[in-house]
Amino acid sequence: MALNTCPDCGNQVSSEATNCPNCGKPLNKPFEAPEAKQESNNEPPPKTWLIESILTTIFCCLPFGIVGIIYAAKVESSWYAGRKEIALNASKSAKTWTLVALFSGITAVVLYIILVVIIGLGAASMNY
Numbered sequence: 337m338a339l340n341t342c343p344d345c346g347n348q349v350s351s352e353a354t355n356c357p358n359c360g361k362p363l364n365k366p367f368e369a370p371e372a373k374q375e376s377n378n379e380p381p382p383k384t385w386l387i388e389s390i391l392t393t394i395f396c397c398l399p400f401g402i403v404g405i406i407y408a409a410k411v412e413s414s415w416y417a418g419r420k421e422i423a424l425n426a427s428k429s430a431k432t433w434t435l436v437a438l439f440s441g442i443t444a445v446v447l448y449i450i451l452v453v454i455i456g457l458g459a460a461s462m463n464y
Contacts, residue, residue: 385407397444404433408427
């Protein structure tokens, strides 16, 4: 049994204690000596698609873009919480909804241009 310092009050606490006996701070994790700490996996999180989702929401298609933003916001928080599978799925869903929003916006613009051209041609061909 080793003694460690409480991060709140600075008193010596047993490494097996769950709470500091002085201040009562919960010590959920057991103390680790600095040299005993292992390097965590420094693998970067998957692409969030947040910027792309925001841009497609603003410029292309609001409903689908919002869904993309919601999934994009889940990526990093899930990744750093250790739920890597959820983060990967959220990244894939964010990509899907972002692309759906993009192509919906492009389709709407193309259809609008076609409609304007047809109406313009129809008005130009009318004889008064």
